[in-house]
Amino acid sequence: MALLEIENLSVEFPTQGGIMRAVDGVSLTLEKGEVLGVVGESGSGKSVTMLALMGLVPFPGRVTADKLSFNGRDLLTISDKERRKLTGKDVAMIFQEPTTSLNPCFTIGFQLTETLRLHEGMDRKTARRRAIELLEQVGIPSPEGRLSSFPHQMSGGMNQRVMIAMAIACNPKLLIADEPTTALDVTIQAQILDLLVTLQKERNMALVMITHDMGVIAETAKRIMVMYAGQVMEERAADDLFRSPQHPYTAALLAALPEHSHDGRLATIPGVVPGLYDRPRGCLFSPRCAYATEHSREVRPELRSWAGGQIRCHYPLGDPTREARLNADRPVPAKEIAS
Amino acid sequence: MLRFILTRVSLVIPTFLGITMLAFFLIRLVPGDPIETLAGERGIDPQRLEQLRIEFGFDKPIIVQYGIYLARVLQGDLGKSMITQESVLTEFTALFPATIELAFCAIIFALALGLPAGMLAAIKRNSIFDHGVMGVSLAGYSMPIFWWGLILILLFSVQFDLTPVSGRIDVLYYIEPTTGFLLIDTLLSDEEGAFWSAVRHLILPTIVLGTVPLAVIARMTRSAMLEVLGEDYIRTAKAKGLSQFRIIALHALRNALIPVVTVIGLQVGVLFTGAILTETIFSWPGVGKWLIDAIFRRDYPVLQGGALLLGVVVMAVNLLVDLTYGLINPRIRHNR
Structure with missing residues (x-):
């Protein structure tokens, strides 16, 4: 049985201009101890997907799904109280901004032991001892003295370590890291990533790493899910995806990496992610896609199994019939009509 | 810590001088000579008037008068009331507990209702409850205190006969002032029913004086809470996985209290201003009523001294709040 099963998950936010779909039909399975990378531009719905799983979608967001189960428990029908027993214990999450994610009014020690006392029922002394151990494990020097520190007295990197310590306190089966290194210095980034990977291996916990940095994900994830405008575009094993991307969007993302630039200029994807008002009828990427056809602009592709993973595209790059179908679906160029 | 207190106290000095100046010059701008007011409608013999003016020092240039006054204040002498010939400080200390008692009850009332109301409004934002609380507090904030007091008296005291109209306690009781706070003194005395009488007398003035701070605290708590919840x-x-209650009552409230505490400090000043009106409406024997009487009598030393002492109290409370x-x-x- 898979640890996490998500089928057709959608998250909608009613706005004054209509309903905004932040997450649109996401399906995903995650095995125990697996590391999944979720990539996408800002606003692609990667964070909201995971917040939905945690039950943390901010008001007035609405979550719908065909299936949302964690460790055999159906998260759609679970009571709030039961769910609170899971969150923070079996599923934990760390966030982008470590310093604002910790409460400025309470000490590190208080915030760390709070989780232990709640979920593990530890008394003050045991929780304190365990907190020191945890801080040690995440590489915080002189952990005992740090217990009485406040978040503002520590650096961003140290605070992120505290957040990680808090998240792993109850040995979660799944840890979600939402852009854990975005707000940190480059040197610290590597340390935090190493720490996450080490902890993941030691504890054999599943790890979902959300990021918009392909480099970060290449080093950590075994499997990658690429999201765009709230939809899963492609999802496959990491090596495979880097070697031969199947979705034009993935290919464009990879081409935009600095190390892939040839003439000293960075490749970019023209255009922006569609918003509330300019959501295309067909494929959501079609306005920015180099291969878009009349067909892909009109008909939205479904998420389907492809080359050992999933894809949402009419013309996957590795499809042998691709060229022929592209030519057939492409309208006659405007020039020829004129002549 | 000590340095922080010393810096704060040194900042108080200009404020202190400012209050002495304002109190001194403002009352002298009010038409009416204190001695002529004292003499009443029958008037006074010009020779005697001149003599008295010299006696009180009113013949000297006003700047010199201020200098003399300030020198005395710095030596701790606030002067004597022109009417009662009693020292201003003695009168103030005798009356101040009544004002404190009222102001304290009012702020407790405001906090006890304002904090939960503001919190609930924030949690249930845009609900009927939220709009209700915000509407009512806006009304409360805009209400003239004297009108509100009179309405409450008419309704609860006159119409329903639930509360006494005025005063601090029934005339039946004689309570020896030990602390000056009637709620405590009545408990210490063995007069039966005196405590409840004191409580009953406090209800309406507390509501009237607490209404404005209540409205301010409710609105402030709501907006602070809304910000913190995001x-x-x-x-x-x-x-x-913490419970909703723990998140709100511990993690959110602690942060939301920071701006609220500042507002509470600032409300203390408002409270004393309000006390002047409230005490007049309910014939509450505190410093507010004493100051109003002093204005009508042009009792310069009492006004100057009273304003100064109240100013010092407000400054002290704000220091405490900080x-x-x-x-x-x-x-x-830690940033100190």
Whole structure:
């Protein structure tokens, strides 16, 4: 049985201009101890997907799904109280901004032991001892003295370590890291990533790493899910995806990496992610896609199994019939009509 | 810590001088000579008037008068009331407990209702409850105190006969002032029913005086709470699986209290202003009523001394608020 099963998950936010779909039909399975990378531009719905799983979608967001189960428990029908027993214990999450994610009014020690006392029922002394151990494990020097520190007295990197310590306190089966290194210095980034990977291996916990940095994900994830405008575009094993991307969007993302630039200029994807008002009828990427056809602009592709993973595209790059179908679906160029 | 207190106290000096000046010159701008007022409608013999003016020092240039006054104040002498010939300080200390008792009850009333109302309004934002609380508090904030007091008296005292109209306690009781606070003194005395009489007398003045602070605190708590509830650390608290109650009452409230505490400090000044009106409406024997009487009698020393003493109390409370600030907000504590 898979640890996490998500089928057709959608998250909608009613706005004054209509309903905004932040997450649109996401399906995903995650095995125990697996590391999944979720990539996408800002606003692609990667964070909201995971917040939905945690039950943390901010008001007035609405979550719908065909299936949302964690460790055999159906998260759609679970009571709030039961769910609170899971969150923070079996599923934990760390966030982008470590310093604002910790409460400025309470000490590190208080915030760390709070989780232990709640979920593990530890008394003050045991929780304190365990907190020191945890801080040690995440590489915080002189952990005992740090217990009485406040978040503002520590650096961003140290605070992120505290957040990680808090998240792993109850040995979660799944840890979600939402852009854990975005707000940190480059040197610290590597340390935090190493720490996450080490902890993941030691504890054999599943790890979902959300990021918009392909480099970060290449080093950590075994499997990658690429999201765009709230939809899963492609999802496959990491090596495979880097070697031969199947979705034009993935290919464009990879081409935009600095190390892939040839003439000293960075490749970019023209255009922006569609918003509330300019959501295309067909494929959501079609306005920015180099291969878009009349067909892909009109008909939205479904998420389907492809080359050992999933894809949402009419013309996957590795499809042998691709060229022929592209030519057939492409309208006659405007020039020829004129002549 | 000590340095912080010393800096704060040194900042008080200009404020202190400012109050002495305002109190001194403003009352002299009010038409009416204190001695002529004292003499009443029958008038006074011009020779005697001149003599008295010299006696009170009113013949000297006004700047010189201020200098003499300030020199005396700095030596701790606030002067004597022109009417009662009693020392201003003695009168003030005798009356101040009544004002404190009323102001204290009013702020407790405002906090006890304002904090939960503001919190609930924030949690149930845009609900009927939220709109109701905000509407009512806007009305409360805009209400003239004297009108509100009279309406309450008409309704509860006259119409329903539930509460006494005025005073601090029934005339039946004689309570020996030990602390000056009637709620405590009545408990200490063995007069039966005196305590309840004191409580009953406090109800309406407390509501009247507490209405404005209540409205301010409710609105402030709501907006502070709304801001805090959107913070990242609240999301973290939820991600930890904490109960809704713990998140609100501990993680959110502690942060939301920071701006609220400042407002409470500022409300103390408003409270004393309100006390002047409230005490007049309810014939409450405190410093507010004493000051109003002093204005009508042009009793310069009482007005100057009273304003100065109240000013000092307000400054002291605000200093205290700044100190408690560090208790709630660790970021301030460590930045000193």
